Structures are given as C-alpha cells and as structure tokens.
Amino acid sequence: MTDTLHIIGAGLAGSEAAWQAAQAGVPVVLHEMRPKVGTFAHRTGDCAEMVCSNSFRSDDDERNAVGLLHWEMRAAGGLIMQMADRHALPAGGALAVDREAFSAAVTEALRAHPLISFAPGEICELPGEGRWIIATGPLTSGALATSIRAATGAESLAFFDAIAPIVHAETINMDIAWRQSRYDKGETEEDQKAYINCPMDRAQYEAFIDALLSAEKTEFHEGETAGYFDGCLPIEVMAERGRETLRHGPMKPVGLTNLHDPATKSYAVVQLRRDNALGTLYNIVGFQTKMKYGAQTAVFRMIPGLENASFARLGGIHRNTFLNAPTLLDEQMRLRSRPNLRFAGQVTGVEGYVESAAMGLLAGRMAAAEMKGQTLPPPGFETAMGALVNHITGGAEAKSFQPMNVNFGLFPPLEEARGGRKGRKDRYKGYTDRAKEVFSAWLAAQA
C-alpha cells in the first residue's frame, strides 16, 4: 500500500469514512473547512455535527429500515453508531443523542486515531491526482460545487431538492386507479401504461384544494433560500395562485380515460410515476411540497386510490447539493469519468444523518480495499446499506432522481410477500432477518 486517502468533509459521512479506512490500516487526511468557513446550518467546528434534529430515528432493527441500517452499521464497527449509543438520550423507540457530546466524541476519536490527520481549510477545486472521497454534504461550499458542476455538467448537480411523496406501489388501490400514459404515448405497452392515474370529480378536487390551502407548512431555514428559484413550486403554492392552477398543471385530466369508468370524464387526475427499477415505489408527479409531514399523509390520502397509501417518503423542498448519482457514479461510488474520486454521504443523493453515515461507511471500506489492491463488492441489496447504494448508483430512475431515505420499498420483494400471505409487520421482519444474514456474510467475507 502506497497511498494516503484524502477525504473532504468531516460531517456524518466523512467522519465514518475516515474511521473505516483508518481501521482498515489506510492513512487518512481529513479536510474540513469549518470553523474557518461556515454554512448557514452548522454552528461548530466539530466533526459529525447534527445540524437540525438530534435524532437518528427508529432504532427498531426488526421492523424498520432505518433501525436495520443502525444494526448493520453497528455490526460493521461504525464510529457514528458507537458514539450515538454512548451518548443516547431517552426517546422511546428512537435513537436520540446529546448532540454536542456526540460530535465531541466523534471528533476526539478521529483525532486520537494514529492513522488520521486533519488538514483544516476549504477545498475549492475537485482534486486531480490521488485518492479522494468527497463527502461535502448538502451544503457543499460554492467554489467546490462550481468545480464539481464543471466536471459533471450543470444538469448533474442540483442545489435544491424537490421531493414528491413516494408511495409503496402495493398500497395503491387499483380498483380505483388505472395504468395509462397520457395520450397512450410510448412504443411499448409498458411505456403506454407507465403511469398510475387517480381520478377526481369536482367535489373531490375542491375538497383537496381546501385541504392543501389550510395544511400546516414548514418554512425554509434562515439563509436556506439563497439561490432558490421559482422553477419548482410546491403544490400548495400553485394552489394559492388560483384554485384551477393544479387542474391545468400536474393534475390536468387530458389524454386519460378512466379504465373503470370510461364514460365519465375526470375533473382532475393525479399521476404517479415509477421511481425504481423494481417497480415497488411510485412518486406523485409534480407534488413537491413544504406541507408538514403529518399534514401530507392526511391530505394525500384524500386522493382516490391512495386512501390506504403507505408512504416510503414524504415530500419536501430543501437546500440540498446532490449529484445525479445514477448517471454519474459506478457501483463502487466512484465518479465514472474520474474513478480516483469517490463520493459519499448526502451529496450522493441519500438523505438523512444515518443514510449519509452509512454511505460514508461503505465508501471508506471500498476505498481502503482498493488501496490494498482489492475490490470490495457492495453488500447485496437485500441489506439496507446495499439497497440504498444500489438505488443511488443505478436502481433509481435517473430522470426524476431525488434524494432518498432508506425504506423497504428499495428492497427486492420477499417471495412469500409476492403472494400477499404475510401481514406488513411480519413482512418487515422477513426483510430484516434476510438482511442480517446477507450483511453478516458480507462482513465475514472481509474478515
């Protein structure tokens, strides 16, 4: 082994990546711009700062996908989980932490590691030579973002997300909804039936608009809107501009015939588009929103066909720098055009502290293996970590790619589940049992 691994960003992902690579015996230099250069959200110069909530979400590793990710990261000796457990606070079934003590402990562990050194300061350009992991997060500094854009193309790096809610396909009521592309467009039958349509009559539409207008909304954080442009309005803002706006926009009924009631013209139609290659997830087209999560569930279940919808993720709009990873990254999380550069964390299009740290864990291990002349395959996508990395590096629809939380919709369905014999809770247990087995084997193969 001859090289040093350089990591840009000592956030959730970069800290975990540094720890994993160093534990594998690879010298690491960690480049962090804070506290010299700040962001609107970070407050300290510590590693792995939690910028908003102090929660790592559910710790249920039997029936929850994020809990399963905790389990996998613990099994892989993850620093983030180790310190989160050490500084956990009572929070019911969630893993909440004392954020200052947590970040201080991560910083101390990294500083104490004999193979990790710190190089304070902002990296303003995408490096040319050497092995690098770029883990600069949703608030990647402007100079570096410009350099990444120059290397990847303007369309490939977004500065805001516009997340439409994503629904588990199996929970859509197909006795009400039907499959059809507008004007039956497409060469193949699959293309002609690419969308799932949910019809509304006038009364349903009016009630839906009322609910949108009165729902509680979240605000942008102070400083978050710099660079925001009006191109991707939340649906509730469209509704505020006129009660008919949505009916002439994302909910227009034209070119669609209700399969269950061809003689009746729908007043409005909500369309859902496939979100992953497995076909287990569908996003509601054009429904990015800043409604509060609780309000979203209630409002979206008013849509005929979605009365019992289960949401893999809810909508949002945030300041968020992220790559179009499905087109840019290979399965080793390397930039296809410059394979000496790996990306990790939220900039790869995962979302959340846990998901970001998990992608750091994987990138750190993959980089370390590569520097020892080996190739570490990603864990099988029956695992939470594998499902997530598979999603961002190819499983997701590249055209409509938006950041993703871990959820069971990303996992290959269980054989028994296809027949519908299991209840949802048992099914989730089936997923996590299978994942633990596959993940343990993946770890054992590296021992």
Ligand SMILES: Cc1cc2nc3c(=O)[nH]c(=O)nc-3n(C[C@H](O)[C@H](O)[C@H](O)COP(=O)(O)OP(=O)(O)OC[C@H]3O[C@@H](n4cnc5c(N)ncnc54)[C@H](O)[C@@H]3O)c2cc1C
């Ligand atoms: C306002 C806001 C609120 C959020 N709230 C939540 C929440 O409540 N829960 C949740 O799970 N997630 C939340 N997120 C998402 C959260 O930021 C990520 O999940 C997580 O921090 C991502 O980890 P990361 O390591 O990819 O990025 P970060 O943790 O942001 O780490 C990136 C690091 O890179 C450094 N950096 C950036 N550019 C450079 C450069 N050019 N040179 C050197 N260093 C650089 C930054 O200073 C930072 O330390 C929020 C994000 C934002 C912006």
